[in-house]
Amino acid sequence: MAVQSSEPELAHPPMYKVVLHNDDFTPMEFVVEVLQTFFHMDSETAVQIMLAVHTQGKATCGIFTRDIAETKSHQVNQYARECQHPLLCDIEATDD
Numbered sequence: 852m853a854v855q856s857s858e859p860e861l862a863h864p865p866m867y868k869v870v871l872h873n874d875d876f877t878p879m880e881f882v883v884e885v886l887q888t889f890f891h892m893d894s895e896t897a898v899q900i901m902l903a904v905h906t907q908g909k910a911t912c913g914i915f916t917r918d919i920a921e922t923k924s925h926q927v928n929q930y931a932r933e934c935q936h937p938l939l940c941d942i943e944a945t946d947d
Contacts, residue, residue, distance in 0.1 A: 867944055869927075
């Protein structure tokens, strides 16, 4: 009798959204700069996301594995503090 081996199924890692939150003090131009610098967006996409943050209160900048999402969120928050802006970035689990 032969033993049949099966390939193990690899599960995809859980994904997380990196989210920017609106505030009344951070200039829109700074938000666009952050989106272009840390998320490598072209200017048109960055402006669209910035406007979504402004009008909806928050918007997703990208979806990544947990480590990458946490790193990007930390980088954005650190840069905002260095530039003396109260911009807040955090991560949220995707609905998947």
